[in-house]
Amino acid sequence: MTMNTIVVFDIDGVVRDVGGSYRRALADTVEHFTAKAYRPTSVDIDQLKSEGIWNNDWEASQELIYRYFETQGRSRQQLQLDYENIVAFFQSRYRGTDPDNFTGYICDEPLLLQPSYLEQLTLAGITWGFFSGATRASATYVLQRRLGLQSPVLIAMEDAPGKPDPTGLFATVRLLEDGLDKKSTVVYVGDTVADMYTVEKARSQQRDRTWIGVGVLPPHVQETAARRDAYAQTLQQAGAAIVLNNVEQLNPTTIQELTKR
Known part of the structure; x- marks a missing residue:
């Protein structure tokens, strides 16, 4: 199975729990x-x-x-x-x-995904990378030192204006497409309103491809049902097509369903 889909992940609240950091x-x-x-x-x-x-x-x-x-x-x-x-x-x-x-x-940051999850995406023909407002040193620490990824595609704080400016998201997509003339569907996975606004701005500036925002609930909002539901509603109002409890729920089947909507 090969999908013409790119998944770009935010890091804080998606790849690692930053509630205690x-x-x-x-x-x-x-x-x-x-x-x-x-x-x-x-x-x-x-x-x-x-x-x-x-x-x-x-x-x-x-x-x-x-x-x-x-x-x-x-x-x-x-x-x-x-x-x-x-x-x-x-x-x-x-x-x-x-x-x-x-x-x-x-x-002491707990990890919210495992390398095996990313391998699962790769096997499904899904290209993936990272766009984060974290510093490059901090992002590299979690991606390479903690997760053991080898030179992952990463656009960090030093590389682009802060979100919700979509410049960094565009740059990540360019690196992942690597000059290929194909307009992949882009899924951006984040845990904040700014992440969802980034997708909205990307869509308004580049209308010739499909942009999908996926919200992930960071661990700190999942302590009570009321807070979880309120946070999920906030992400949906900001443009999230779907809101998940954990990033690993965004599996190849879910991605395929999202891109067919």
């Missing part, structure tokens, strides 16, 4: 820069990300710091936050403080 580092950062006056909850972070423009967790951290101080009657101009300091603190938690080795929260 990126999201924890974000909460740590906001708490630190508000002098421990405010630590955002998981729901607070999700509400911010549901706006669809806060895919970058460094920028999300800064925004939550600003919003806290605005509730205290202080303006952004008064604060003059140093973005580089925010990034450095965040990275000290997420990456760790050793410049040569990862020692931070990144070391």
Whole structure:
């Protein structure tokens, strides 16, 4: 079986569970820069990300710091936050403080898919790669060190503008098609509103191919049925054709059904 289909995966919340790493580092950062006056909850972070423009967790951290101080009657101009300091603190938690080795929260991220799943796609004639807002070092760590993938196609933070700008998705598809003159159907798998908006923007800019957004529920929203259902509805409203509990549910049969709709 060969399908003229490309599957592009986001990484955070799809390939790895970042509830105790990126999201924890974000909460740590906001708490630190508000002098421990405010630590955002998981729901607070999700509400911010549901706006669809806060895919970058460094920028999300800064925004939550600003919003806290605005509730205290202080303006952004008064604060003059140093973005580089925010990034450095965040990275000290997420990456760790050793410049040569990862020692931070990144070391404890549970994997949400196994290499055998990707092999299953390959055997079905489905081409796959990765487009993520994570740094290249962080993305490479999970793809090569943890999953053992050999030089996977990856467009990371340094390679393209942040989502929902679809430039990075287009670049990933170009690398996967490798100059072949065939307009593959593209399935983009993500866990946030920004991911789904990326697909919508790709569709509006390149109408000569089919673009399909697939939502995956990150583990942290699956703790209660109410929260899971609300998050799924948010992804569907943002354009997801289907919402899954785990990325491995997107098997070749499901992909074939999606592309036939």
